[in-house]
Structure formats: C-alpha cells, structure tokens
Amino acid sequence: MTAGLEVGTSVVHEAPRSRKIPTKYLLASGAAGIVLLSLLRVITGANDIDSAGIVNAALIGAVPIGLAALGGLWSERAGVVNIGLEGMMILGTWGAAWAGIKWGPWMGLVGGIVAGLLGAAIHALATVGFGVDHIVSGVALNVIAPGATSYLATRTFTGMQGGGPTQSPTIDSLPTLSVPGVDGLKDLEAHHWFLASDLAGLIRGLLTDLSIVTIFAILLVIGSWWVLWRTPFGLRLRSCGESPVAAETLGVNVYLYKVYGVLASGALAGLAGAFLAQVAANAYREGQTGNRGYIGLAAMIFGNWRPGGLAGGSLLFGYTDAARLRNAGSNIHAMILLAAVLLIVVGLWQLLRKHRTVQGVIALVVGGGALLMYLFTDTISSELAGTTPYLVTLLVMALASQRLRMPAADGKIYRRGEGQ
C-alpha cells in the first residue's frame, strides 16, 4: 500500500493551474457572503445565524480543528500524510492537563506540544525512518495514543482533588483579550437591522474575549504561511513534498526536513489538544477530542493544502457545528433554505450554461427537496442536526475536490539514493 489511488484526482492534472485567487475576489466573495447571511437572517428570522455569539463559538470551534489542519499542512507539505493527527491531539490533551496542573497553564501549553511531539516522533520513525505506508502508521498511532493517554491519565489523575481515571482536576485558565470599545456594538446588534447589525455581530464576535491561544492560532496560520512560502527553510521543506529526489540532488537532507515537517505537525496537533483541555474545557476529559483530528485533515484537504484555505475550512466546520449546538431548531433550519437556494442556482447553472443534464437535475431535485423541507417543517430533529457539519464538509469536498492539488510526492515513500 502506498499513497492510495489517484483515480479521479487525476482530473487535477488538467485543471487550470491558476493557484492564486486575487485578494479582491476573496474580499468580494466575503462581502457577498455577509450580505447573503444577513438576507437569510432577515428572511428566516433566525437571528442567531450571524450573532456575535455564534461567530465567537465558531472561532472557538475552529481553533482546534484549524491547528490540527495546520499540523496536517506541515507534514503533508513535507510529503508525509498524517492521519495520526487525532492521536497526537489526544496525547496533547493529557500533556496539557498534566503539565498545566503541575506547573500552571502556560506550561500546560508546552506540555500539550511536547506530548504531541512524542506522537509525531513515532510517526516520523515509522514513515521516514522505516518507510512504512503513511496511512498505516497513522492508523496505528490512532490506536496507541488513546490507550497510552488513558493509561497515563489513570496513573496521574486518580487521587488528585476532583480528578479520576477519565478526567483531570481543573486547570487554571489562560487569559483572554477583548478589543476595548467593541462591546458597544452590542446594542446595534440587538436592533437586528439589515447588514448593520450583522456586521456589528461579526466584529464583536471576532474581537471580544478571545483566548490568548486563539490569537496564537491565528498567528500560527500566518506564520506557517510565511515560513513555508517565504523562507529557505520552507522552500526546502516543500521541495520534499513536491520532488524529494530533486531536492536530494541539490544537497537537501530530505529525511531531516520530512522529520521537521512531521514534528511540527505533532506540535501543532498537541497544541490543538492543549486548547481543548485548557481553553475549551479547563480540564482533561477522556474522548475530549471527538475526532477533531480527522476533521482537521478534511479541513486541510479542502483548504487545498494552503494555510488560508484550511483556516476557511476550519471556520466553516466550526460555524456549522456551533450553529447546530447553539440552536439547531432555527439555525440549521435557516441553513436548509440557504442550501436549497444555492443548490437550485447551481442546478440551473449546470443545466443552462454547462449543459450537464444529470448533475443539473440532481442538484435541482435535491434543492427542491430541501426547499420543501424548509417550507413544511419549522425545526429540525436534533439527531439529524448533529450531522450538519459532516454533511457540509462532504458537500464542499464534492464540489471542490477536483480543483484541489496535493503536493506531488505526498504520501509517496522516499528512500535516499533510490530515486529516478
């Protein structure tokens, strides 16, 4: 087993190579998105769908996923597929709690990172050292990590005040920041005016009580972009993901940079775990990560192996999850309308412009169904609401996947001197 099948993804090779989308388009689409949301809010009266609260929640939900995704980016840009993120994240939750309780919250972050690094070291040894298939090694790691974590937790937390085999005592929390003055927007938001209130909510959600770690996370996204695309180190690391053999012949120590990539990925996943344990919960809890590692991987992929993209992906997931957790009844219900409209638009476009009858009809039918669902129900069952984030992810993947391009040598096993 190696990098998995290329079927379907092969389409990519022909896909236009215009990797850079001009910022003005990004901004424009962003603005359009906000207008769309506020329209939706006014129409459906689901005032929560772009409230400060949901934005804030989306951010908090996005941070661990985003950090995991960023971890994925580092390792896959170095050519090592990493589905062990989940495991590294789990180790991170324990490491953060243990160190956090022992030496205080700041050391907690360090603890999480170190724990993640340990997991990464295993993955690096297996994939880079022994040339084991990357996914296989990742799967194995995802078996070891929970076991090791729960074993360590049992050994360390039982007997502590308020701790037990499955949970740690509370960890002192890390500071949070708010941009002064922004809270004033509260009233404006409360009016529920078209656009104005929406913007107010957005800004307030983004600029009030941010955890320090959230800010780190944002800096890390930007920093990762800078390091990977603007420094010699980054160039070398990426070259190991694109063409390790070429890199080798230019004197790049491919093994070394692959290991760097995997370790960085572990550190970030560990930090994600630390965030869950310290910021989202201020305690370690068995099973706390809830597959966020896998979600991070998905976010990275439909972020097209780029920092900006994966941040968007994580936010999308964080948002949908927040939406259903906060008030599935109205939020998700409102989104159904949105989905219906979008699907119908896409369907018509496919039919009339692209003359793709099948796709067009499918989209139209599904869209129509969604529309009916919206009209004839006024809430949504909690069971189904829970699937929203995953459905959305799947949908986006289905729409976007063919424009994605993974690093050319991603997942391929590399042995020194066996190139060509």
Place this chain on the structure above:
Amino acid sequence: MPDTDVAVELHGITKRFPGVVANKDIEIVVRRGTVHAIVGENGAGKSTLMKILYGVQKPDEGSITVNGQQQSFSSPTDAIKAGIGMVFQHFMLADNFTVLENVVLGAEQLHGIGGAARQEIERISSAYGLGVRPGDLVADLGVGARQRVEILKVLYRGAKILILDEPTAVLVPQEVDELFDNLAGLKAEGLTVIFISHKLDEVLKVADEITVIRRGTTVQTVEPKGVTARQLAELMVGSELPTPQTEESTVTDRVALQVKDASLGSATGPKVLDHIDLTIHAGEVLGIAGVEGNGQAELVEIIMGMRDASSGVITFGDTDITEWHTREIREAGIGYIPEDRHRHGLLLDAPLWENRILGHQTEEPNIKGFLIDGKDAKADTQRIVEQYDVRTPSIFVTAGSLSGGNQQKLIIGREMSHSPKVLVAAHPTRGVDVGAQAAIWDHIREARREGLGVLLISADLDELIGLSDTIRVILRGRLSDEFDPDTVTAEQLGAAMTGADTKEEQA
C-alpha cells in the same frame, strides 16, 4: 602525475549494487577547461559513475581527486562545495515549483530566495543565452527549456565542473547545436564539462577527449580526431554494431488502423492533439518523430482508449473503436509497448508469469472462464522467456529484479504472443542495450512481414529511419506530411520537429 590543470581524477572507482558491479576500477583524468565525453552502452555504468562523482552514491573503492585535492563526498552538498554540478539523465525538477524556486533550492545562502536571486538568474540566463524566465512554472516548460533550467541550476551554484548525463537524449538537432554553443561558451569561461552520450557523432563534434566505458570498466581514452564513430561504437560494444535495415516494403493497401480528425483539448491553452489524421496499413510501419511532449503520449493514449479524444474517429480495420475501452481494444488485437515500462508495462513486484498475464487478463492462455489459469500462463511465460531470450533464472522472480532490457523483451514477447494486427510501440528500445535492441528490431520486422501494422514512436531518429515505411513528425499536437525514410535526413526531420526556429513557443 596529477598537476593543477587536472580538474577531476577518478582512480580505481568500484561500485557494487545488490548483485551488480556497476563500476569496476574506473580510471579517468579530466583536464580543466575541456569537454570530456564519456560513452558506453546502456547500463555500462556511466550514470552511476557520475552519481558517485556528484556524491549521490558512495563508491565502494577508489579515490576521487578534484583540483588536486583528494575528496570523499558523502552527499551532493560536498560535491557542490567542491565546485561540481550535475545535470541528470532524468530531469530533477519539481513541476509545481517556479523556475526560481527550482534554481535556488539548496543554494538559498547565495542570493536568498527573493529579488536578488531573481536578478542573478536573469543575469546568468542572458549571459549564456539560456532564455529562462524565473517566474515560469516548470510544469509549463518544454523539454528544451527544462534542460536549460537544469544547466542554469548548476551555473547558479558557481560550478566550475559540469556533468551532463545524456543531455541530448531528448533534444532535436537544432536544440543540440544550441546546447553545444552553450558548452563552447562555458569552456571559454574556463569551465570543465563532463559529457555523457550514446550519440557518437555528437561526441566527436564537441569532445576534446573521449573515455569509453564497457560493462563498468574504462576501456580506453581517445582523442576525437583519432577515431571514427564506428571505431568508438566497437570499443563501446566490443563487437560489430548492428544498424537497422528495412528490407523490401511489405506495405499492403489493407487499412489496419485509421485515426480521423482526432483532437484532444486541454483545460490550459492550446490543444494537445490537433486534428490528427493518420492511416496505418497492414504490413506498414508508421514512424512518428517529435520532441517529447508534443502529443505523442496523448496520441497513444487515445488510440489505446486510456483517454477519450474530444473529437474524431478511430477505426480498427473497418470497426469504429472510438468509444471502446482499453480492454476491448487490446482484445480486438492492438498490442501495446508502453513508453515507460516501469509505470505502464509491468508490475515490478509481481512475478514474471503474472506480468505475462497483465494486459491480457481476458485472453487465452491466461484464463479459464472467469478464473486465472496459472498453469497455462506459467507454461507460456516459460515459452516467451526462451523464445525472446529474456535473461532470468526463473519465471517466479519479480519483474523489478530484471534489467530494463530484459524487462522490455518480456513485454515484447507478451504482446507478440497474442498475434496483434496492430502494434503501438512507444520507444521500444529506449534504455535497452545494443544486443537487445537488435533483437527487438528483428521481432518488429518479422511481425511486419506477417502483415502487422505498427505505429512506432521514437526519439531515436536512426531507429525511425531504419524501421519505418513512412515517417511523420508531430509538433504541438499536429502531424506533418509524410517523409520518405529512404531520402530524409536527420536534419530535415529535426527542422520539422522544431517548426524551423520558432521552438520557444512550444513550451
């Protein structure tokens, strides 16, 4: 007596690979400011030797002396430090990187990876007339341009000793001449060039000295004026050199395969295939010449049904096979010798007998109903091994453990065993040494005599001229008119292959 005008001295170099002695007691002295050619048949050990000199592989024995100093390179970094640069036989470029990124990679300390580096590249590019644009994405470049990027990579690192491993393999004569002009320029600058090639006339043209390697050992070092191409060849092979000879034409007027007005669009820019029309008659060998990347691969793929042409019709005999799937096409009797045997022709870690089944999973003797008939398949593999002289200890070893030539012979045998009516052969003798080459040519000729129609795609003009009944040139997805192999010269073909002198745009 190693004095200072010796750039490189290789002494007693020996390199063993698992079971192979690639180099044995190699002795070479390269004088500074000269072009030193190394010739030898495939697998003679040239690339290995150069990889050793460049620190990619470590020699088991022997010493390397550069500019009078004994060196032991543990990685290319050391070699680069010592002023050595290498352009590999198989390009070493990251397609998804820009030229800039490819060039500065590993040499960031020189001029960073930003504006300064860009300027330096542009300077070198214009200084040697390489015409390379730092911003381009390598994936968008043609072969010639890539070649020049590779050279630029080396110059950028300030190498004083350049190794070029079969740089001309993928170039057309005109491009070759340009390359040689560049080399002359480099030489004038006092640089030393080590130049590897099969093409002896070229070697004789540029080299100041020529070292011949046979089966891993240095046979002799000669001066170009002292020898003829034929003498060199005999030194290389150690025997008489076979040249392809077409005997009397066997072309019938029965159409075997016809492609009508086939085009293949690509999401990016120009068509990959542009209104292709070709006809192959039974008993005819239609040779397609062209610079790699001008649509040959795609032409083969649409014929073999691995891709759907965006328009056009393909008929086999008188049945329309345009919509057919690869398997049906193969079953119908179109044999296929792929360009890249390792990727398309073989399962490297499967035994030979399973590789004999590959491509004919639905045909006798490989199957009984919906089951695989291991027994018969093995028997037939044994037959192929003997009949086609595949050098292997048994049919149970993995294909990957055979040499390229033997791998190729297995593939030829496999395809011939199903008595195809049409054979699509892409570079059937690439990377195959002279002995095997001759054998493969004979097999093709024999089949041709029995009414086989052959589509022969090759970069080796001699092979084309020698085997084909008709030659056409493909350029930017378009087919030229027919050339008569008996009258056409390599230069004429070369001109057609590059569309006269406007080759830049083909990138």
Place this chain on the structure above:
Amino acid sequence: GSDSDTGDGGTTAPGGSTGTGSGSGSAALKVGLAYDVGGRGDQSFNDSAAKGLDKAKTELGVTSKESEASNGEPESAREERLTSLINGGYTTIVAVGFAYAPAVGKVAKANPDVKFAIIDDASDASKGDNVMQITFAENEGSYLVGAAAALKTKKAHLGFIGGVETPLIKKFEAGYIAGAKKVKPNTKIDVTYLTQPPDFGGFGDPAKGKTAADGQFQGGADIVYHAAGGSGAGVFNAAKAAGAGHWAIGVDSDQALTAAPAVRPQILTSMIKNVNVGVFEFIKDVKNGSFKAGNRTFDLKSGGVSISMTDGHINDIKGQLDQLRDQIISGAIKVPVKP
C-alpha cells in the same frame, strides 16, 4: 464529609483493593463494583456510586474491588467483568448502569448465591431472585429543579442540555419541562443534545457543553439545566461567562460542592440522584442479611432523588417546591417519563 467531593474517593485507584479492616474483621463483606464507561471520577453517577461504596467501606468495613467498562466493548466483556469479580471472591456485586442489564441477568442465574444490584435498570433482562434492581425517579427530581428554574427565571426562558440522547436522559428532560410548565406554562425551554448514541462523547466533551450553553444563554435563557455528565463543566463555564443573573443547574451529585470552585457560585441548585444511597442501602441490606430481590425505586418519597438547597439560592421558593414535592409523593402530580 464523606458526601463532599470525588477527591476523597479518588484516593483509591480503580480496582484498588482497600481493606479498611475497621471492626467486623474476618466477616468483612467483599464488594465488587463494576462501573459504566467513565468510571470513578466522572463527576457523574459513577462517582456517586463510588461515594456509596466509600461510605460502606468506612461505616460497614467492607472491602472492595472496582472495575470499569470501556467504550464499544462486547456484551461478553461485561459478563466477564462480573464473573471475574465473583471469581475474585467478591460475592456482593454492584453493576452501575443499564448497559449491564443482560450481563447481570445471565451471571446472576449462573451464581445464585451471589447478591447483585444493578443501577438504572428494572427490566426483565436483569431480573433474578438474587438481583436488586435500583432505579431512580430522575423525572421527579428534574420536575422540582424545573419548577425552581421557572420560579427563578426573569425571562421565562430556560435551557436543557442532555449529554447523549438516550431514553434515560430524556427522562430528565421530560420532568424538567413538566415542572417548569407547571409553575409558568408560558416558559420557553431550549433543548440541546450534544451527541447521539452510540457516540457517547456527549458525556465527556465540555467544549460542546459550553458552546451549547452559550447558545442558550445568548439566545435569552437565563437558567440552564444539564444532564450531560462531564460536559456539564462546560455548561458551568458558560453560566459564569454569561455573568450575573445567569445560572446553571447541576445533576447527579450536589455540584455546588463538587464542581470546580470557580464556577460553584453559578450553580443555582442540583438535581441530586443518590446513587450512593442506593449502593449503600444495598450493601447494608446484604450485610445485615435483609437483602430483598426485585426492583426498588428511589424517588422523592424515599429520598433517592432530591433537590439541593446548598448556598441557599432557592431558599426563597422552598415553600412552593415543598408543596410540589408533597403533591408528587402523594401522587397528585404524575410526572411524565417521556418528553
């Protein structure tokens, strides 16, 4: 204060065999306790059971062995767990959680002279002459906290957060809603479940708990009741973040005493489900030879469930609550078990 927090209990490692040889030396009863997933220290009903056991250890001088279920284990594993406890000589067995129902049923038949108790199940699956089925009227307790919440809310808007959407948790929801509607029929109640079975992460994901509670508080609710085990910690944090005038209601144990100190002030009250009482009673009966098989429901009447008055946040409405309690006990009020 043995009824204080999980910490005291925590001092025994799971399975830690602690022979507090106090008093009844040789005749010391050997109790085997099999937890549901989460085990001791889950700040939920497992912990509560542990508390009962610890009480029995100190007051009845029993020795014990504890063992904990793991996620997605096969049915046979639960049987195995009980059996090996018995083989270890622990002939008084407590199975915590309805997941053990079939296992208890089978193993009890195979070991007629061993005494069993199962928590939260009264089905035929676990019936037996040597089985005490301990169930609780969570709906009744939830009814009271619901009423308390409705009386306390300033916005006639409440919230409920269930960990995993199982019938048992829905029982909490049903009682809560009924109680609230009883005192303020026009009360709006948001209901959120964190996960769906078989994904039991909802009992251990404080992050989800907080997001959900934030949503309900910001959506206008000012009191949120959680039946979400460990995720409750997130709910408390949300209440704290929402600021003064926003409350959370605890569950299972008196969380104003067990939760993280920082959030305790936000806890209006707790619906106490005295699993510890059930466990202790069972062990006592066995020790005194007064064991009776069959279902025993711990409800308001028997004090098996109750509403906590700690910190006196709801002292002012104690009168009304007592009334309701008496009506339930007297049967005048029938509390639904399904929403």
Place this chain on the structure above:
Amino acid sequence: MKTRFDPRRLALGAAAPVLALLVAVLITSLILLATGDPVGDVWKQMLKAPKPGQFTDMINSATVLYFSAIAVAIGFKMNLFNIGVDGQYRVAAFAAAAVGGQALLPGPLNILLILVVAMAAGAFWAGIAAWLKYSRGVSEVISTIMLNAIATGVVAWLLAKVAADQAEGSNEIGTKELPESSRVGGIKLLSGTNKEVYGLIVLAILVGFLYWFVINRTRFGFDLRATGRSESAAVASGVDVKRMVLTSMLLSGAVAGLVGLPLLLGENYNYGTDFQAGLGFSGIAIALIGRNNAVGIGLGALLWAYLEKQAVTLPIATDVDDSIVKIIQGVMVLAVVIAYEVVRRVGQRIEQQQVTKQLAAQDAQPVAAEGAKA
C-alpha cells in the same frame, strides 16, 4: 510477489510477526517498568490460558472482527482505504434489524432477507463514498470518516422513528426483536461451558474463503491486485480503475454489512442503543496485522479478541489499568507493519542478488552485460 520454493523467503515471512510480537511485549514492559506497575503479574495475567467459556467468547468476538477486517482488506488490496466500515456496519445492522423485526417472511427466509438487507445497506453506505471518489475524486479517507459521523445521526434518527416501545423498566430503546424463528442458534464447540459459538461463524469462514478465492484465483481478483500494485500499469493493461473503485468499495461495504449480524442474529436479536460500536476501527488494525491475507486476518482477529478478553480481567487481577492492552495492540500493529516493511526490503535485495548470481552462473560470457543490468 513470492518466489516459489524459497525457504529463506518463507523464514523471512514468519520472522515478521514474531519480531513484531516481541517488540510489542518489550515496549509495553518498558512502559510498565517506567510507571512502576508489576510487569511480571501483568504478563502472567495476559498469558493465562482462557477457560472454555472465555475461549468461546473469544471466538465470537473474533468472528465479528473477522468480517470487519475482511471488509477493510478488500479495499486495502487495491490501495483503497475504507475507514468507513464502522458506519457501514451500523447502518446495515440497523436496517437488517428493522426489516427483520417485521418478520415479513417465515423464519429461515427471514434470515436470508436479513442477510440481503444488511449487505445491501452496507454496500449502499459505502457506495456513497465510492460514488464521490468515482465521479468527484473525493478522497475516500475523508468521505468515509464523514460518513461514519453521518451514519450515527441518521441511524439515531431512524431508530427514534421506528423504535419499538422500550421494555418495561429498561433504559434501552431498540428495534423490534427478531422472532424466535429467525434467529441463528449457536454451536456448542467446547465442553465445560454452556456458552455457544455464533452460528454465523460458518458464514465468516465462507466469506474468508470467498475472499481468498476471488482475490487470488479470479480475473477480477487479478485486476484488483494489479491496481493495488501499480495503478498506472493496471490502467494500461485495460483495467477500468474507476469501475474497480466502485466495485470493490461496494463489495467492501457489503461485507461490512455482515459485521453486525452475528450480534443481531445470535446475541441481541435487535438493534438498539446498546448495540456494539467501534468494530470498524479494530477491523482496520486487524487487516494490517493479517497483511490482508484471509488466514492472517483470522489469526489477527483471534489475537485481537484474546487481548481484549484478557484486558477485562487485568485490572481485577493486577490493579493495572486495562488501557495498557490498547497500548500493546497499537504497538503491535506498528511493529508488524514495520517488520514486514523491513523484511520486504531484505527479501527484494536477496532476490536481486540471487538473480544476478544465477544469471552469472548460467553463462559467464556475453550475457554478463545483460546480467549486469539486473
């Protein structure tokens, strides 16, 4: 892959798993030592021979795991990573239970119906991922992970819709119980226990055989393996890889659909909130340990079940937390794959050397040039 009649190679093959087990034991012991747990006691407990009753349970767990691992292996054989077996078998088990509970057909026929529904449902759920890859090129790793989560929601929703009234005093909800007539009785395998082996073990063995046969003896199997070994070569040889993705994913899903059936037909008799979850992931690990080989997977499943069995008693007997067993399992998986990788390399090298030696032996002279090329 394998050279015929080559004892050295066989020895190498056997070396891998043994090596792996030793490594696993070693590492685990180190962890135990580091944390100050009683190493000796742990291994004494872990290595205790299971009693007949335990052995029966072990075989039963192994049966269930076997289906799961085979489902995964079908994908693995062609580099397709079906991480979604977990979701597939839960959807399938639910559907089968819901339909079977209706008792539309008399006893045995109903069992047949249950089998068909289960396989169909499993295939359908896998089919979604297959279609996404086939037509949209969505990585199956991602889509199947998403589908696992979606399965949870959808099944919970449907369960709430069709759930039979929960039994008096019970806190479980589930589908209607299967009628007595459409349950599959157990097989009395060992004396000394009244426990019985799932009747569906027969089906498991059958599936195992079919798996081996289809993969190794049929044209389809050849195409499948060819695709796994070299997609590009398979395409050139006329394999329609996209179709293969579809077919093998559907097959994988169909087998995944069987995972829940031994439990449904031989243990729970309905699908409810208490139905065993997470079997899909163990399946992945076991497929890896068994190297996608029908027999190897069987042994892997037994080993896995054995460890899980011992895990239950471990904390009771030794006061050591049972999560140590998870560590053992994980380390073992990793050790196995590493060991096999190393062994594969060594094997390759040896073969290359042999080839040249034998060629050199065949004839020293002109052939040497060719021989040198090996």
